[in-house]
Amino acid sequence: MKYYSLPLQPMQESGAFLLRALQNEETPLLDLLVRESVQNALDAGRKDNQELPVSVDFHIREHSLEAIASIFSEGLNLQMLGKRYPRTPKLLEIRDSGTEGLTGPMTFDSVLANGQHGNFLKLVFEIGRTRTDDSAGGSWGLGKTCYFRMGAGLVIYYSRIETSEGYEERLVASLVEDENRVDRLQVTTQTGIAWWGENDRLQAITAPEYIHNILKALGAQPFSGKTTGTAIIIPLLKENLLPVFDHEDGPAPWWHSSYEDYVNVAIQRWFSARLDNPYFASGRYLSASVNGMEIASGDMLPIFRASQCLYDRAIGEVPEEADYLTARGIKSDEVLCKAIQLRGEFVASGHAGWLLGVALTSRQLQMEAPDNAPSPETCIFSKPGSGAPHRPIVTFMRSPGMNI
Structure with missing residues (x-):
């Protein structure tokens, strides 16, 4: 792959700036990554087959350092690469299917005046482009910077899209690192930002055989048949991504033991209403794996099962007789359900949404033996609650399906 370093020019962002752009030091990096990657996949869900889910699969595995050295030999300081990674590194692959993939033009020259940039340019080459579609999960365009913070800053984008002429595969890589680091991976750079792509111009590689060889070296599989989607591959993963748990509050919850377990719970934490829920009302539901x-929704932590159940009751599509709250002994009159009325906001009569609430005991949340499930505060905030008993937890969820 040919190396393209971003030159220094007026009003140019640098790698050091982009790595700080998200300005979110409180939310753990793995949570930011799950939120961004899953929401990107849901936003790109194909409009056909609304009954089928959008699938997002997380894979964490070791990879060969030699593969990185071979693929990105042009532009990288291979001696520094070996020095920074003396042990076999890991990579994270986030793979979505049932989505449109990285569609649209591959170069800015191909964008017509006031034309659509498409998913490809927005994800790979643009920072800070505001989204205008109402159903999108984000709007600032800065969330994608979390990908570069997960490892050395190297991110490989692979996608398969459907075109009028059939199917097309695309692969391109980007590196964002602090240009001031004495141990930076690029041989020479003024900005810390670079891409790898086609030999003749800066755009994605489209030759299937070439792409498949790169994927094989990284242990990834190409899409085939009628499948479209995107795989984001982040090699050279950091070893300190798990958030620090204050052991004065007791032992760390089980999902703090590995990246795989933490990602599993993070998906439940942020997307409990949409995860494995065919009744989701605002688009295709989510199928996720690690x-x-x-x-499966039935395997989620109790607090997230209760949260999904409240959502299902709000949309009124699921029989209450067989849902989770009923199984835990909650009667219908014990669930608060009120329409949210906003005066002067709507031309016609209507409400802005629904407020549902329920008080659950520790027994109903399966915190007692033999289940011994963690407390809701531990599941949501990864730390025990320090407030008064029965401290309420309020979750806001708009149509894209991410819990706030």
């Missing part, structure tokens, strides 16, 4: 193990 290292090949699918996350």
Whole structure:
């Protein structure tokens, strides 16, 4: 792959700036990554087959350092690469299917005046482009910077899209690193930002055989048949991505033991209403897995099962007789359900949404033996609650399906 370093020019962002652009030091990096990657996949869900889910699969595995050295030999300081990674590194692959993939023009020259940039240019080459579609999960365009913070800053984008002439595969890589680091990976750079792509111009590689060889070296599989989607591959993963748990509050919850377990719970935490829920009302529901193990709604932590159940009751599509709250002994009159009225906001009569609430005991949340489930505060905030008993937890969820 040919190396293209971004030159220094007026009003140019630098790698050091982009790595700080998200300005979110409180939310753990793995949570930011799950939120961004899953929401990107849901936003790109194909409009056909609304009954089928958008699938997002997380894979964490070791990879060969030699593969990185071979693929990105042009532009990288291979001696520094070996020095910074003396042990076999890991990579994270986030793979979505049932989505449109990285569609649209591959170069800015191909964008017509006031034309659509498409998913490809927005994800790979643009920072800070505001989204205008109402159903999109984000608007600032800065969330994607979390990808570069997960490892050395190297991110490989692979996608398969459907065109009027059939199917097309695309692969391109980007590196964003602090240009001031004495141990930076690029041989020479003024900005810390670079891409790898076609030999004749800066755009994605489209030759299937070439792409498949790169994927094979990274342990990834190409899309085939009628499948379209995107795989984001982040090699050279950091070893300190798990958030620090204050052991004065007791032992760390089980999902703090590995990246795989933490990602599993993070998906539940942020997307409990949409995860494995065919009744989701605002688009295709989410099917997610970690290292090949699918996350079923019935296997979610109790607080997230209760959260999904409240959502289902709000949309009124699921029989209450068989839902989770009923199974835990909650009667219908014990669930608060009120329409949210906003005066002067709507031309016609109507409400802005629904407020649902329920008080659950520790027994109903399966915190007692033999289940011994963690407390809601631990599941949501990864730390025990320090407030008064029965401290309420309020979750806001708009149509894209991410919990706030």
